[in-house]
Amino acid sequence: MSDNPDFNVSKIADLARLELTEDEASQFQKQLGSIVAFVDTISSLEVEEVEPTAHPAPVFDCFREDAAVQGLERDQFLRNAPDSAFEQIRVPKVVDA
Amino acid sequence: MNLASLSITTLRSMLTAGETTPREIVESIATAISAQNDQIGAYLSADLDRALVEAEASDLSKPLGGIPIALKDNINVLDQPCTCASRFLKDAYLSPYDATVSAKLKQAGAILYGRTNLDEFAMGSSTENSAIQLTRNPHDHDRIPGGSSGGSAAAVAAEMAVATLGSDTGGSVRQPASHCGVVGLKPSYGLVSRFGLVAFASSLDQIGPLTKTVEDAARLLQVIAGSDRRDSTCLDVEVPDYLAQLEGGLKGIKLGVPKEFFAVEGLQPAVREAIESALTKLESEGAELVEISLPSTSYAVATYYILATAEASSNLSRYDGVRYGNRVDNSEGVIEMYRQSRAQGLGPEVKRRIILGTYVLSSGYSAKYYLQAQKARTLIQQDYRKAFESVDAIVGPVSPSPARRIGQFADDPLQDYLADIYTISANLAGICGISVPCGQVEHEGSSLPVGLQILGSHLAENTILRVGRGWETIRDAE
Known part of the structure; x- marks a missing residue:
């Protein structure tokens, strides 16, 4: 099923913000083509009347007091940042002038 | 003798009887690591100098007092690396906090000294997907230890660790335990907090022990189980005594x-x-x-690989080069930075799963x-x-x-x-x-x-x- 027309690795990788080399794209197209064909086997299950399960042991509505608690210190957080300035994380320009 | 070959139960009774010391246990582990880790590759890192200092300060009255425990390198321990066996986090991340299990182990007296190898971000069942090193099965060095907690299983099997923790999303504690000949327990969903476990598939992940005996697994579970307000999926249930029924036998089961x-x-x-x-x-x-x-x-x-990859594609969107880990600087803007940081930092299996997960969630295919x-x-x-x-x-x-x-x-x-x-x-x-x-x-x-x-x-x-x-x-x- 590596010729599955619906499954275009490069298009999906774009959605996932993942740059692929040409070699990766052709290798993944082939490998994931057969995996997609395999997982497609569940299409034949008769489940129209079945409720979906998102979670194995559902816990609903976890509340806590709306009280301030100590979080991470700024320097503990910033020490892992690839780039920082003025005690903040610095990133390339996001907004056009 | 290699004290790392013994169980927690045995070491605890030796410690309380004064027949050994936490220092001697750490020294045994250090000797075993220097003799074997180059071959087996179970550990990614171990801070034994710090472990010796902690050993001297051990409180033997605590349930795990003086017992060194190694953790899979996707569980945060304050000020230790947490690479997830990924180039994305290697040399670029030091944990700013303790996972709940790490805090509980420390509180119970355990010495957290070592980080074990895994498939990158726990994605795999052979530990071959580690971007850092190969781990070999102690029973046959040409074979895999299983995975993704392969380092945790191999360290126990090779008697380089007393006991370890791993994480199990689809068998990642039980399968390497089986392949290496040790005990591996996956607790029920919601019994053990995942706060501080690097997320792979949040509706499936659980942390569990890898040990030499069933009793040791019960002892570790006793310490790490229990509710946690920082993990909203963690159940608010009373933790039973896991040693009480251990010797109940098989009659009538x-x-x-x-x-x-x-x-x-x-x-x-x-x-x-x-x-x-x-x-x-x-x-x-x-x-x-x-x-x-x-x-x-x-x-x-088939069900698993749809759900696990869908959740992974969402969880791993955080590796974008902004707050921590690998960043490729690119003046073309922030989107290019995301794309290239991820391309450079993540390995092939992780990319495959992100792509599959993105596909099964994409418009027109999610139903x-x-x-x-x-x-x-x-x-x-x-x-x-x-x-x-x-x-x-x-x-x-x-x-x-x-x-x-x-x-x-x-x-x-x-x-x-x-x-x-x-x-x-x-x-x-x-x-x-x-x-x-x-x-x-x-x-x-x-x-x-x-x-x-x-x-x-x-x-x-x-x-x-x-x-x-x-x-x-x-x-x-x-």
């Missing part, structure tokens, strides 16, 4: 044997014989074997794949719920085959996925499971360990620990 488990294509004759022989012995010690049916077995793997898999998950849960109405536990293999050779499925990841068939349903259903060594079998010219899997209903840890201990007693008497 009903063990379900799923017929589908023995009809799996690829189940190796040596594994089948080992499991069938174990079942006969369990029966002769008073357990009642009941044939059961789990029809959902045939679609569990066909993701919603369908969520419904299939309901059927899998119902299958197990029904089975546990008539049996106390379910027994079978952990993996269809003993540890395979390194590199065997290098170009065909689907083959490894299919081998997850016995373990993934427990994660989808949220139930607990344990792998207990079931002897060595001859396979392709090697003598390799095989594990017996015992599955229990949600929060029935005491039952599977008791059956596991019962099996251990039979095995030890041989």
Whole structure:
């Protein structure tokens, strides 16, 4: 099923913000083509009347007091940042002038 | 003697009797690591100097006082690395906080000194997907240790660690335990907090111990289980005494044997014989074997790889080069920075799973794949719920085959996925499971360990620990 027309690795990788080399794209197209064909086997299950399960042991509505608690210190957080300035994380320009 | 070859139970009684010291245990581990880790590759890092300092300050009155425990390198420990065996985080991240399990272990007196290898971000079942190093099976160095907690299993099996923690999303504690000949426990979903465990698939992940004995697994579970307000999926239930029923024996226990488990294509004759022989012995010690049916077995793997990758694609979007880890600086703007930071920092299996997960969630396909898999998950849960109405536990293999050779499925990841068939349903259903060594079998010219899997209903840890201990007693008497 590596010729599955619906499954275009490069298009999906774009959605996932993942740059692929040409070699990766052709290798993944082939490998994931057969995996997609395999997982497609569940299409034949008769489940129209079945409720979906998102979670194995559902816990609903976890509340806590709306009280301030100590979080991470700024320097503990910033020490892992690839780039920082003025005690903040610095990133390339996001907004056009 | 190598004190790292002993169990927690034995070391604790030696410590309280004054027959050894925490320092001697750490020194034994240090000697074992320097003798073997270059070959086995179980540890990614170990800070033994700091461990010696902590050893001197041990409080032996605590339940794990003076016991060194190594953690899979996806569980945060304050000021230690947490690479997830990924280039994305290697040399670029030091944990700013303790995971809840790490805090609980420290509070119980354990010394957290070492970080064990894994498949990158826990994605895999061979530890070959580590971007940092290969881990070899201590029983045959040409073979995989299993995975993704392969380093945690190999460290215990090679007697380089007393006990370790791993994480299990689709079998990642139980399967390496089986391949390396140690005990591996996956607790029920919600029993152990995942706060500080790097997320792979949040509706499936659980942290669990890898140990030399069932009793040690119970001792570690006792410490790490319990509610946590920082993990909203963690259940607010009272933690029972996991040692209390351990020696309860097998008399009157009903063990379900799923017929589908023995009809799996690829189940190796040596594994089948080992499991069938174990079942006969369990029966002769008073357990009642009941044939059961789990029809959902045939679609569990497909269901799992849709749900796990969907959740992973969402969880791993945080690796974008902004707050931590790898960043490729690019003046073309922030989107290019994301794309290239991820391209450079993440390995092939992680990329494959992100792409598959993005696909099954993408517009036009989410109903066909993701919603369908969520419904299939309901059927899998119902299958197990029904089975546990008539049996106390379910027994079978952990993996269809003993540890395979390194590199065997290098170009065909689907083959490894299919081998997850016995373990993934427990994660989808949220139930607990344990792998207990079931002897060595001859396979392709090697003598390799095989594990017996015992599955229990949600929060029935005491039952599977008791059956596991019962099996251990039979095995030890041989």
